[in-house]
Amino acid sequence: MTLRVGVIGGGQLARMMIPPAIELGIDIRVLAEAEGMSASIAATAVGDYTDLETVLSFARGVDVVTFDHEHVPQAVLQGLVAAGVAVHPGPDALQYAQDKLLMRARLASLGVPVPSWASVADSADLDAFIDAHGGRAVVKTARGGYDGKGVRVVSSAAQVADWFGDDPLLAEELVDFKRELSQLVARRPSGDVTLWPVVESIQRDGVCAEVLAPAPGGSPRLAAVAAQIGTTIAESLGVTGVLAVELFETLDERILVNELAMRPHNTGHWTIDGSTTSQFEQHLRAVLDLPFGATGHTAPWSVMVNILGGPASGDLDTPLRAAAAAQPTAKLHLYGKPPRPGRKIGHVTVSGDDLATVAYEARAAAAAFDS
Amino acid sequence: MTLRVGVIGGGQLARMMIPPAIELGIDIRVLAEAEGMSASIAATAVGDYTDLETVLSFARGVDVVTFDHEHVPQAVLQGLVAAGVAVHPGPDALQYAQDKLLMRARLASLGVPVPSWASVADSADLDAFIDAHGGRAVVKTARGGYDGKGVRVVSSAAQVADWFGDDPLLAEELVDFKRELSQLVARRPSGDVTLWPVVESIQRDGVCAEVLAPAPGGSPRLAAVAAQIGTTIAESLGVTGVLAVELFETLDERILVNELAMRPHNTGHWTIDGSTTSQFEQHLRAVLDLPFGATGHTAPWSVMVNILGGPASGDLDTPLRAAAAAQPTAKLHLYGKPPRPGRKIGHVTVSGDDLATVAYEARAAAAAFDS
Numbered sequence: 222m223t224l225r226v227g228v229i230g231g232g233q234l235a236r237m238m239i240p241p242a243i244e245l246g247i248d249i250r251v252l253a254e255a256e257g258m259s260a261s262i263a264a265t266a267v268g269d270y271t272d273l274e275t276v277l278s279f280a281r282g283v284d285v286v287t288f289d290h291e292h293v294p295q296a297v298l299q300g301l302v303a304a305g306v307a308v309h310p311g312p313d314a315l316q317y318a319q320d321k322l323l324m325r326a327r328l329a330s331l332g333v334p335v336p337s338w339a340s341v342a343d344s345a346d347l348d349a350f351i352d353a354h355g356g357r358a359v360v361k362t363a364r365g366g367y368d369g370k371g372v373r374v375v376s377s378a379a380q381v382a383d384w385f386g387d388d389p390l391l392a393e394e395l396v397d398f399k400r401e402l403s404q405l406v407a408r409r410p411s412g413d414v415t416l417w418p419v420v421e422s423i424q425r426d427g428v429c430a431e432v433l434a435p436a437p438g439g440s441p442r443l444a445a446v447a448a449q450i451g452t453t454i455a456e457s458l459g460v461t462g463v464l465a466v467e468l469f470e471t472l473d474e475r476i477l478v479n480e481l482a483m484r485p486h487n488t489g490h491w492t493i494d495g496s497t498t499s500q501f502e503q504h505l506r507a508v509l510d511l512p513f514g515a516t517g518h519t520a521p522w523s524v525m526v527n528i529l530g531g532p533a534s535g536d537l538d539t540p541l542r543a544a545a546a547a548q549p550t551a552k553l554h555l556y557g558k559p560p561r562p563g564r565k566i567g568h569v570t571v572s573g574d575d576l577a578t579v580a581y582e583a584r585a586a587a588a589a590f591d592s
Numbered sequence: 593m594t595l596r597v598g599v600i601g602g603g604q605l606a607r608m609m610i611p612p613a614i615e616l617g618i619d620i621r622v623l624a625e626a627e628g629m630s631a632s633i634a635a636t637a638v639g640d641y642t643d644l645e646t647v648l649s650f651a652r653g654v655d656v657v658t659f660d661h662e663h664v665p666q667a668v669l670q671g672l673v674a675a676g677v678a679v680h681p682g683p684d685a686l687q688y689a690q691d692k693l694l695m696r697a698r699l700a701s702l703g704v705p706v707p708s709w710a711s712v713a714d715s716a717d718l719d720a721f722i723d724a725h726g727g728r729a730v731v732k733t734a735r736g737g738y739d740g741k742g743v744r745v746v747s748s749a750a751q752v753a754d755w756f757g758d759d760p761l762l763a764e765e766l767v768d769f770k771r772e773l774s775q776l777v778a779r780r781p782s783g784d785v786t787l788w789p790v791v792e793s794i795q796r797d798g799v800c801a802e803v804l805a806p807a808p809g810g811s812p813r814l815a816a817v818a819a820q821i822g823t824t825i826a827e828s829l830g831v832t833g834v835l836a837v838e839l840f841e842t843l844d845e846r847i848l849v850n851e852l853a854m855r856p857h858n859t860g861h862w863t864i865d866g867s868t869t870s871q872f873e874q875h876l877r878a879v880l881d882l883p884f885g886a887t888g889h890t891a892p893w894s895v896m897v898n899i900l901g902g903p904a905s906g907d908l909d910t911p912l913r914a915a916a917a918a919q920p921t922a923k924l925h926l927y928g929k930p931p932r933p934g935r936k937i938g939h940v941t942v943s944g945d946d947l948a949t950v951a952y953e954a955r956a957a958a959a960a961f962d963s
Contacts (some may be wrong), residue, residue, distance in 0.1 A: 223908075224909060224912075236614060237614075239610075239611070239633075240611030240612075240614055240615065241611075242608070243607060243611055243633065243924070244611065244864075244924070244925050244926075245912070245924055245925075245926060246908065246912070246925075246926025246927070246928055246938065248874070260615065262610075262633060262634060263633060272641055305914070340648055348809070444606070455706065482628055493615075497920075497921055497923075497943075498920075506916065510915055511912070511916050512913065512917035512920070513915040513916075513920060513924075514916065514920050514922075515920040515921045519890055520890065521916040537594075537617065538595060541595075541616070541882070542883065543881055543884050544899075545884075545885065547878065547882040549868075549869075549883070549884060549885050549886040550868055550885075550886045551885075552615070552885075554615050554616075554617075554870075555615075555616060555617025556617070557594070557617055567617065572868075572890070
């Protein structure tokens with residue numbers, strides 16, 4: 222009788238699905254890559270998500286399979302579907318999150334605004350693209366990139382010589398943007414779509430550092446355009462679950478789609494503390510085809526700051542205590558991961574009436590973990 | 593390195609400690625009474641909490657032991673302390689939650705306002721008390737009562753003839769109250785005390801049905817008196833963790849202490865969704881002696897409605913779907929317990945600007961489970 226959700230992958234996104242699953246009375250089970258991962262409290266199996274038999278065996282105990290990440294191979298996804306397993310998002314949608322060239326081509330065909338781009342098979346192709354776009358370009362591997370990996374800004378094809386091989390690369394114009402935004406969407410299998418307010422994300426070294434929610438100075442037009450883009454993509458690609466659409470706001474006030482993620486996303490972590498329904502609860506509702514919860518923000522402003530790296534000592538108790546002592550309003554989230562330079566090991570969200578105050582408090586609490 | 597909290601008892605209060613433990617990166621472990629209890633996702637042991645060896649073995653893996661309930665025998669509590677285990681709240685404090693006669697005597701000695709009361713050993717004592725208090729009295733067993741059990745309103749000692757035995761009973765005046773209130777407090781071993789806003793609780797058949805937070809029409813004087821009472825009790829009794837002080841507000845505007853609970857309490861469930869820091873997170877911080885989080889309410893009003901009994905069919909999916917569809921603002925909490933008449937199987941909280949609206953929405957969502 223109890224609704225059962227199986228999550229493939231034991232990282233922090235699976236971990237953050239556990240609290241709302243407990244609240245809603247959902248039996249959540251995780252197929253973890255290894256022992257001791259972030260979501261291990263809910264791990265009912267440890268195994269290789271690229272092995273169909275492993276995944277099928279895990280899936281037999283649940284009503285629906287969803288994901289901590291987008292890396293499950295298409296062959297495994299299709300094997301699950303062929304075996305009658307409910308998979309959300311499904312393989313047809315996930316292919317666009319797994320292949321950036323496929324995604325760019327599909328978005329272009331939908332008329333969704335994207336940066337100038339090309340599929341480049343060799344150095345000559347790329348150098349031609351660079352020449353045509355002011356002498357610089359962003360080059361991305363079509364598969365496997367995240368958090369700044371698989372992305373380089375180059376002025377010559379020679380700078381990605383090591384990436385050329387059998388697969389073409391994605392070349393994009395280097396967009397002259399004012400800021401980066403994110404539109405978080407959720408869609409149910411039965412078709413209902415819901416959106417959170419568009420937020421501003423601040424990246425450092427290709428990694429999300431902070432999110433300001435809602436995006437400061439956001440106009441009704443901006444909100445409408447972002448919502449239209451998010452809804453179009455979710456519906457056209459048949460996304461089920463949470464979809465994050467990362468956007469550029471250009472100096473001339475255009476909105477361009479940068480990246481997609483078909484899962485709960487770092488730019489939505491603020492919703493745990495700052496929205497009536499968090500992206501993690503909504504993702505569970507979506508994949509179970511339960512009616513959506515309200516997505517309004519519960520305070521005028523929320524600021525989310527990532528905890529990156531953590532203390533060199535490896536000791537998290539001391540900064541936890543310091544952050545709690547100094548910032549009683551800070552909602553502290555740790556992912557159960559050992560500190561390591563650059564690694565996302567947690568985040569902090571503060572919500573309140575004054576943007577400057579909540580930003581200060583969130584940054585101060587996160588900074589306690591930098592020592 | 594990771595902070596480890598052990599909870600004795602696998603009920604819904606232990607269950608509701610799990611989400612904040614996950615968020616704070618705390619390793620939470622539960623000693624459950626049986627398989628398949630509410631908090632089973634965190635159960636690392638199943639055993640008898642009245643057996644010292646069982647409890648000691650469980651306690652060896654954690655930094656501090658705390659509780660889902662107040663029923664662990666003093667001998668076991670003292671055995672833990674003697675073995676060097678950190679126990680919060682400790683046996684000296686818990687004895688007052690375990691014995692209502694002891695509690696009444698201690699509160700009276702502290703000068704905390706309480707209803708008229710007496711320890712009655714036999715029918716003659718009780719009939720004398722009834723005669724002296726207008727022909728009626730509330731009679732309680734000193735130990736083991738909860739949710740209306742072990743409490744009777746009587747006009748003659750004959751009505752509790754079955755309760756007289758070796759142990760005296762507690763007789764109390766039947767207070768002519770305007771409403772019931774609850775003051776939730778948390779105290780750390782190092783002495784820091786924090787309080788949430790005083791709330792109104794509405795009881796039906798001796799069981800909490802609804803909580804309105806904060807208490808409507810509450811004056812600064814009311815808040816100050818309730819805070820003073822809560823702080824005095826927490827400090828004088830050496831409570832560590834969350835303490836709930838249930839209060840009567842009388843027709844002549846006095847505040848009297850009705851009951852104490854030394855653990856997270858039903859009248860504090862609204863804090864999960866309506867306060868910056870929930871009672872469950874604060875309890876974890878308290879027992880680990882971590883600095884407290886802020887306790888303000890995040891919306892002007894929150895209303896919590898218990899889901900009592902649940903559908904006769906035993907099917908919770910249908911009402912969950914109905915409640916989600918009709919009340920998108922409702923925060924739905926299910927405890928993983930099969931429906932049974934009168935049983936607390938979950939609760940709903942709605943927060944917002946207008947008390948009548950949030951009360952309507954919370955009641956409507958909870959009512960979906962009545963069918």
